Amino acid sequence: MADSVADRLLAWYDQHGRKNLPWHEDRTPYRVWVSEIMLQQTQVTTVIPYYEAFMARFPDVKSLAEAPVDDVLQHWSGLGYYARARNLQKAAKAVMADHGGEFPKDQEQLEALTGIGRSTAAAILAQAHGIRASILDGNVKRVLARYHAVHGWPGQTAVLRALWEHAEQHTPHERVRDYTQAIMDLGAMVCTRRKPDCEHCPLADDCEARAQGLTAALPESKPKKAKPEKETWLLMIEDDAGNLLMERRPPSGIWGGLWSLPELDTAITLDELPEVAERELGIACDDAQPLSVFRHTFSHYHLHIHPVRLRHAGTAAEMDNSDLAWQPREDAPTLGIPSPIRKLLTQPEQTTLL
DNA sequence: CACGCGTGGGA
DNA sequence: TTCCCAAGCGT
Numbered sequence: 001m002a003d004s005v006a007d008r009l010l011a012w013y014d015q016h017g018r019k020n021l022p023w024h025e026d027r028t029p030y031r032v033w034v035s036e037i038m039l040q041q042t043q044v045t046t047v048i049p050y051y052e053a054f055m056a057r058f059p060d061v062k063s064l065a066e067a068p069v070d071d072v073l074q075h076w077s078g079l080g081y082y083a084r085a086r087n088l089q090k091a092a093k094a095v096m097a098d099h100g101g102e103f104p105k106d107q108e109q110l111e112a113l114t115g116i117g118r119s120t121a122a123a124i125l126a127q128a129h130g131i132r133a134s135i136l137d138g139n140v141k142r143v144l145a146r147y148h149a150v151h152g153w154p155g156q157t158a159v160l161r162a163l164w165e166h167a168e169q170h171t172p173h174e175r176v177r178d179y180t181q182a183i184m185d186l187g188a189m190v191c192t193r194r195k196p197d198c199e200h201c202p203l204a205d206d207c208e209a210r211a212q213g214l215t216a217a218l219p220e221s222k223p224k225k226a227k228p229e230k231e232t233w234l235l236m237i238e239d240d241a242g243n244l245l246m247e248r249r250p251p252s253g254i255w256g257g258l259w260s261l262p263e264l265d266t267a268i269t270l271d272e273l274p275e276v277a278e279r280e281l282g283i284a285c286d287d288a289q290p291l292s293v294f295r296h297t298f299s300h301y302h303l304h305i306h307p308v309r310l311r312h313a314g315t316a317a318e319m320d321n322s323d324l325a326w327q328p329r330e331d332a333p334t335l336g337i338p339s340p341i342r343k344l345l346t347q348p349e350q351t352t353l354l
Numbered sequence: 355c356a357c358g359c360g361t362g363g364g365a
Numbered sequence: 366t367t368c369c370c371a372a373g374c375g376t
Contacts, residue, residue, distance in 0.1 A: 037356080039372035046371085080360025083375075117374050137372040157355080184372065193370070224369090253376095254359070299357065299360065299366085339361065 005147070006172035006179055008202040016189065022051050027177075028102035029128040030061050036120045037084050043186070050079055061101055065092040073257055073336025082336070086257055087115030105129055118164075127179040134167040135180055136160075139187025144170075145219035146191060147209035153222045212253030227297070231304045233268075234261040234344075235277060237285055239312040243326040243346065245283060246335065254298070258326070259335040261307075261344075270308070277310060281324065285310040296340045307344060 003011075021044065023035035034054060038047045054075050058064040064072070069089060076085035091113040096224075103124065104110055110121035121135035136144075141154050144166045152159040172179050190197045196215055198204045209215045237245040247262040249255050262281055273288040274282060291307040316326040327335065329345055337345075 036372065041359090041373060042361080043371045080362090081373090083359065083374090086373085115374070120374065123372075135372080138370090139372065150367055155356080188372085221369095252358095256355080256359085299370095300358070337356075 004172070005170045005203060009182040009186060010172075010175055010178055012202040013178055017178075017182055017185045018189075022048060022055075023335070024181075026062070027128050029124055033103065033116070033120075034058075034088070034126050036123045037088055037115060038079065038192065040084060040120070041081060042079060046079070050075070055147075055202055060090050061095050061103075064089055065096045065264070067188050068119070069257070070259075070335055074334060077258070077336045077342070078339050078347065082258055084115060084155060085336075086251070090114045091116065103128075107133060122132075123180065126176045130177050132171060132173055132176045134164070136164055136167045137192075137193045139184045140167060142193065142219055143183055143187045143191045143203070146196075146209035146215055147203055147207050149212055149214055151216065151218070151220060153220050155222055176342065199349075227306065229308065230299045230301050231265075233264040233266075233306045233308060234341075235273075235281075235310055236261060236307055237277065237281075237283060237310045237312050238293070238329070239314065239316040239326065240330055241315045243316050244329050245312070245354065246314075246325050246327050246337075247281075247324040248325075255338045256340075259327075267306075267345045273310065274309060282321070283312055285312045287311040305344075313337045 021035075023031055035047070037156060038051055038054075056072070057075055057260060058067060067089070069086070072089050073082065073324055076082055077216050078291040079085075094113055097099060099109075103127065107118075107121050110116050110124060111118060116124070119135045119137055121148070122135045123137075125131040126135065141163055144150065144163050145159075148166055150162050150163075150166075151326060154160055154163060170183075176337060186201070186203075190201050191203075198207070198215065201207070204210055207215075209218045235245070239245075245262060246259045249258055249260050252258050262277075264276070264280075270288040270290065274284075274286050277283055277285050287310065289309045291309055293304055293306050294304055296303045319325055327337070
């Protein structure tokens, strides 16, 4: 009989595993936690520079808890899934208020923190404390779905239950920290979604998917729907000094909590625009000019964006509305701004024409 | 439970 | 150009 899955993964990890990622040094619960949240649905190479900057600005839970939310969102700007950033700070405040500034070493209490689910809680326990806990991220799901030839899409309850069961069965009692990293690394480096490198896989000998010729077919993926087309109108209101009017988006929905251009979700004529802007925003403007329409693709839909330029005569006064702010067009470094909007502001001529 | 939530890179 | 995906979680 071959060595256990854990033994083979650990031996492979010693030879080939990733050990020099930024969050591998000084594995405090805080540093592990921030890395795990950033890495949710986000690739390692994307995360690295964000992680470095975030840690420099917010070196510990206390600094994160006490920071202005716009400061946190600014450091998340471009990473996507912005609820993660808001939840991160909410959890940091809870750690300060309810746990004396120390992360609980308990799965249940970790999961009670906003944004920490079963897998992230386990990762913190295993990586920061070496406590035996099982993770099940996309990499592990793929490895286990193939090794055990689990059919069905991982969103299905029965499939998820089976995968969690396998994950817990394989988790060793020793070297949990390395094992957790090892099985993720195998999924990321060998047992990849496309073109898996089975020749160099330590689990190939008794991999069920390999034996049955199902490697490419597993894990199965959810049947997808066509992306709907949506439309929106964005107001680029500029004053005489070249400042643009920005508006904070509502906390839920796309780009929640970030700063963007004032938005209208219904078409209106250019003639009506100044009146609507005055009524909705309290800003007097004129000279409405349509710019080139462009299309931005999100995960679940396409968005046709109609930018309209408006002029605000005079220089902007202080706003009494905290969800509106005048910002220089070139750089708005203290605010979290979504990438497509940032692009529109800084290089409007380079946006794709329709 | 199904869906909403972003972005940049690769095929 | 277009599609798909990558260290999930909240609702």
